Amino acid sequence: xxxxxxxxxxxxxxxxxxxxxxxxxxxxxxxxxxxxxxxxxxxxxxxxxxxxxxxxxxxxxxxxxxxxxxxxxxxxxxxxxxxxxxxxxxxxxxxxxxxxxxxxxxxxxxxxxxxxxxxxxxxxxxxxxxxxxxxxxxxxxxxxxxxxxxxxxxxxxxxxxxxxxxxxxxxxxxxxxxxxxxxxxxxxxxxxxxxxxxxxxxxxxxxxxxxxxxxxxxxxxxxxxxxxxxxxxxxxxxxxxxxxxxxxxxxxxxxxxxxxxxxxxxxxxxxxxxxxxxxxxxxxxxxxxxxxxxxxxxxxxxxxxxxxxxxxxxxxxxxxxxxxxxxxxxxxxxxxxxxxxxxxxxxxxxxxxxxxxxxxxxxxxxxxxxxxxxxxxxxxxxxxxxxxxxxxxxxxxxxxxxxxxxxxxxxxxxxxxxxxxxxxxxxxxxxxxxxxxxxxxxxxxxxxxxxxxxxxxxxxxxxxxxxxxxxxxxxxxxxxxxxxxxxxxxxxxxxxxxxxxxxxxxxxxxxxxxxxxxxxxxxxxxxxxxxxxxxxxxxxxxxxxxxxxxxxx
Numbered sequence: 001x002x003x004x005x006x007x008x009x010x011x012x013x014x015x016x017x018x019x020x021x022x023x024x025x026x027x028x029x030x031x032x033x034x035x036x037x038x039x040x041x042x043x044x045x046x047x048x049x050x051x052x053x054x055x056x057x058x059x060x061x062x063x064x065x066x067x068x069x070x071x072x073x074x075x076x077x078x079x080x081x082x083x084x085x086x087x088x089x090x091x092x093x094x095x096x097x098x099x100x101x102x103x104x105x106x107x108x109x110x111x112x113x114x115x116x117x118x119x120x121x122x123x124x125x126x127x128x129x130x131x132x133x134x135x136x137x138x139x140x141x142x143x144x145x146x147x148x149x150x151x152x153x154x155x156x157x158x159x160x161x162x163x164x165x166x167x168x169x170x171x172x173x174x175x176x177x178x179x180x181x182x183x184x185x186x187x188x189x190x191x192x193x194x195x196x197x198x199x200x201x202x203x204x205x206x207x208x209x210x211x212x213x214x215x216x217x218x219x220x221x222x223x224x225x226x227x228x229x230x231x232x233x234x235x236x237x238x239x240x241x242x243x244x245x246x247x248x249x250x251x252x253x254x255x256x257x258x259x260x261x262x263x264x265x266x267x268x269x270x271x272x273x274x275x276x277x278x279x280x281x282x283x284x285x286x287x288x289x290x291x292x293x294x295x296x297x298x299x300x301x302x303x304x305x306x307x308x309x310x311x312x313x314x315x316x317x318x319x320x321x322x323x324x325x326x327x328x329x330x331x332x333x334x335x336x337x338x339x340x341x342x343x344x345x346x347x348x349x350x351x352x353x354x355x356x357x358x359x360x361x362x363x364x365x366x367x368x369x370x371x372x373x374x375x376x377x378x379x380x381x382x383x384x385x386x387x388x389x390x391x392x393x394x395x396x397x398x399x400x401x402x403x404x405x406x407x408x409x410x411x412x413x414x415x416x417x418x419x420x421x422x423x424x425x426x427x428x429x430x431x432x433x434x435x436x437x438x439x440x441x442x443x444x445x446x447x448x449x450x451x452x453x454x455x456x457x458x459x460x461x462x463x464x465x466x467x468x469x470x471x472x473x474x475x476x477x478x479x480x481x482x483x484x485x486x487x488x489x490x491x492x493x494x495x496x497x498x499x500x501x502x503x504x505x506x507x508x509x510x511x512x513x514x515x516x517x518x519x520x521x522x523x524x525x526x527x528x529x530x531x532x533x534x535x536x537x538x539x540x541x542x543x544x545x546x547x548x549x550x551x552x553x
Contacts, residue, residue, distance in 0.1 A: 002027055002057040004028065004053065004056045006023070009022075012065060012090055013089075020067065020068055021065070021072040022090075024061065025062040025064075032101045034101050034103040034104070035061045035063060035100050036104075037091065038112050038115075039087060039115040040064070040065070040066070040115070041079070043071050044066045050062075055312075059321070060316065061100060067082075071165075077166070079214075079215060080118075080229040083114065094126070101320075103126065104128060105316050106127065106132075110135055110253070116131070120238070123238060131245075131246070131312055131315060132243065134248055134251045134280055135257065136232070137260045139216065139227045141259075142254075143216070145217070147450075147473055150217055151252075152196060153391065154252055154396075156195060158214075158397070159215055161188075167211075199526065202218070202522065202524035203221075221524055233259060236266070239264065239269065240269060243261075243270070243272075244315045247276075248280065249277050250292070250394070250395055251278060251404075253280070254490065258490055261273040261333075261349060265349075272330070273333045274311070275333075278291065279397075292405020292406040293405070293465065294465065296336070297341040299342060300341070332346065332347055337431065337433065337492045337494055338494070339431075339495060350490075351551060353552075354550065355551075355552070357548050357549075358371070358545045358548075359546050359548060360538065361379075361546075362377070367421040367501060367503055368423075371540070374539045375540060378539070379538065380535040380536075381418070381534055382531060382532070382534070383449065383531070384532075385518060385529045387417075388510035389415060390412075390509075392407050392409060392412055393405050393465075393466050408465060410463075413464060418504050419504065422502045423502070425497075425499065426495060426497050426500065429494055432549060434492075436547065436548060437486065437547045438545065439544060441544050442535065443537075444474070444476065445479060445533045447518075447520030448516060448519065449476075449518050450471055450473050451486055452505070452506045453469060453486045453503065454503065456502040458501070469504075471509065472486045518531070
């Protein structure tokens with residue numbers, strides 16, 4: 001193996017005089033090499049699956065930097081706020097190093113997927129390509145909020161995880177520091193039983209006491225314009241470099257990954273998309289084949305028999321070393337079709353051949369392909385925010401009690417506040433690949449409530465497991481029947497003949513999303529709850545339905 005030279009705590013000056021620090025891994029042999037850069041808030045000593053030991057011998061310089069205000073880097077850390085300018089400055093610094101060819105690529109997941117987009121949006125001249133994984137596009141669709149509700153499970157868990165480190169590196173009096181740290185640890189340990197339940201949901205007392213930045217919800221509620229610091233979806237016109245995007249069907253940022261790919265392709269830019277049956281953490285180590293309660297097989301442990309790190313290197317070899325392009329460097333899509341448990345190449349996303357197909361909610365808990373003919377049909381339930389439906393699987397990053405993926409929904413479906421609609425057993429296999437949406441005709445007896453819709457697969461043993469779900473928060477007039485759209489995000493799954501599809505309609509999935517207290521008061525103030533009487537309508541003139549993108553051979 002080629003000898004690696006390691007330089008720790010290398011200073012990187014920013015335009016405002018702040019110094020950020022990076023660790024540099026490079027070939028010991030003299031020469032010039034392209035640079036692979038990642039910028040993260042979790043500590044530059046922590047290497048990702050893109051281990052320098054695998055890339056430096058292949059002729060790359062690897063740089064891992066602490067973002068502003070984190071660990072060794074100077075300045076105040078306010079999530080997202082400085083990443084565009086700092087990303088630009090760091091890319092250009094890396095390009096100017098004496099052992100650099102002047103070509104820089106970036107890599108990383110989640111927050112450091114976002115720092116890649118930030119540098120690209122800032123149009124750093126030396127940035128030639130990015131490989132963002134499992135990261136968002138619109139902070140109002142999966143990062144801070146979803147359908148108007150707060151992404152509470154993610155926000156609180158992430159904020160405490162980062163806040164603990166910030167407390168210990170702060171300039172507080174030692175006694176105050178230890179007291180605050182102890183209170184934060186207690187809040188983390190009781191997150192599922194206590195912290196998530198605190199009110200108001202937009203200003204949780206435990207987070208307020210932490211005194212450290214949250215994921216951005218507090219700032220966004222005070223000033224929605226701050227969300228633009230984390231937004232990619234309105235900046236595709238700024239980006240003209242090739243991108244390779246990785247996503248997971250059960251990742252908390254799945255739809256953002258898909259939307260980023262679509263945004264780049266709609267501008268005619270080169271973009272590849274790879275989506276596997278992974279969650280937020282398992283994409284970096286998909287060694288088990290399991291997520292939730294389902295084993296997706298040996299093929300899910302890599303990408304068509306290849307490791308993700310090898311796909312990175314292949315991508316960089318062309319865009320940074322000018323090696324010949326292959327099919328792997330053209331725009332395209334590689335999807336893992338769950339149920340069939342196989343990888344499939346596609347030219348586009350969404351698939352043009354997918355046909356939007358309606359399944360209608362019907363009387364007696366039926367789910368029908370035919371539109372309802374009843375003149376009047378409705379179903380109702382009572383939603384009490386003091387006793388919400390608990391989150392069970394899905395696209396999650398939360399406290400350890402709440403794991404991502406497909407899980408048995410038996411306990412959810414046994415509740416009186418969950419309406420359940422099921423098809424007859426399918427007579428032939430059915431593939432759903434694309435974005436799933438629902439239209440509900442719905443009313444509530446108060447000024448506000450939430451509508452949660454979930455799609456499940458029921459196997460031959462009668463076990464119902466979640467596929468996708470979504471939420472929409474409504475503000476309305478009591479008793480008024482509204483047409484409510486719910487975005488369930490996307491999937492690719494083959495439902496086998498003999499299995500059934502099932503739809504849940506309810507008003508909560510807590511603590512993934514904060515509880516609507518049904519009063520219409522701002523989430524930064526509301527602490528009083530009211531019980532809501534909620535109804536959906538599913539007759540000929542008000543056909544509540546779920547829309548499936550069905551793919552046929």
